[in-house]
Amino acid sequence: MGTKSKRQPIAETVDRHRLYQHAVQCPEFELDFMNTVFKARRKRAPRHMREDFCGTALASAQWVTRHRENTAVGVDLDADVLAWGEDNNVATLKPAQRKRVSLKRENVLSTGTEVQFDFVQALNFSYWILMERKQLLSYFKRVRKSLVDDGILFLDAFGGYAAHQSGTETRELDGFNYEWEQASFNPVTNLMQCYIHFGFKDKSRLDRAYSYRWRLWGAAEIRDLLSEAGFSASHMYLQAFDPETDEPLDDYICTDECEDHACWLGYIVALR
Ligand SMILES: C[S@@+](CC[C@H](N)C(=O)[O-])C[C@H]1O[C@@H](n2cnc3c(N)ncnc32)[C@H](O)[C@@H]1O
Known part of the structure; x- marks a missing residue:
């Protein structure tokens, strides 16, 4: 009589950070977007990036592969996720690329402002962990200090009644x-x-x-705080919808015009 072999459940064999990166992140698209917007607004190519709330620092690791002068600093509070990023994203880079990435275990509210970046990104709504107005204002002020004169902060946001x-x-x-x-x-x-x-x-x-x-921050509140923090302007880039099917497209349009869809998604581009 045979006994049924018991297979290990798939959930016990997977790596949650790998699944997260695959399901949630698309640094190829996002770095293209930030690069294109930066060049269009500043008439030069950005080279130095800080990735706030970087998690596994997937974007930082990709940024340094795009140009031999690109540098990236990733900031996150969680030592475990940073170690995973070092082992799985940074370690796979070529030695010369690896030298241009550094990951810091720090709080974005107290990380140093002595080094200036061309752009800072805080994506996947991570900054919504800052729930008090004065905390978010202080974060935006610190980011502004960490940007070169023509630097840009890239945020994302969503809203609409379904949110x-x-x-x-x-x-x-x-x-x-x-x-x-x-x-x-x-x-x-x-x-x-x-x-x-x-x-x-x-x-x-x-x-x-x-x-x-x-905290579900509204776009208007975020933009008011950016202005209060000293950013000279902020622009919304809203995800476009297919007019025929109403499906969201991989296309972001700079506009404040927004229909009352169930959900909207976009980037907030804040100019220092
Ligand atoms: C939603 S994940 C973002 C991961 C990745 N950046 C992305 O875009 O998908 C949020 C990350 O923020 C980190 N975090 C939360 N509060 C932080 C803080 N005050 N300073 C730095 N990192 C923080 C967490 O450890 C976590 O790794």
């Missing part, structure tokens, strides 16, 4: 499902609790692989 509701959005990716759950939203404080879960074809799951407690 004020709880719910789960699932995407099927190669070999796994990515689930974004907005578990709760308080319309008075604008605080929300979100989770990322991963599901696999053998029905095993990585529930709450990532957890985020954020």
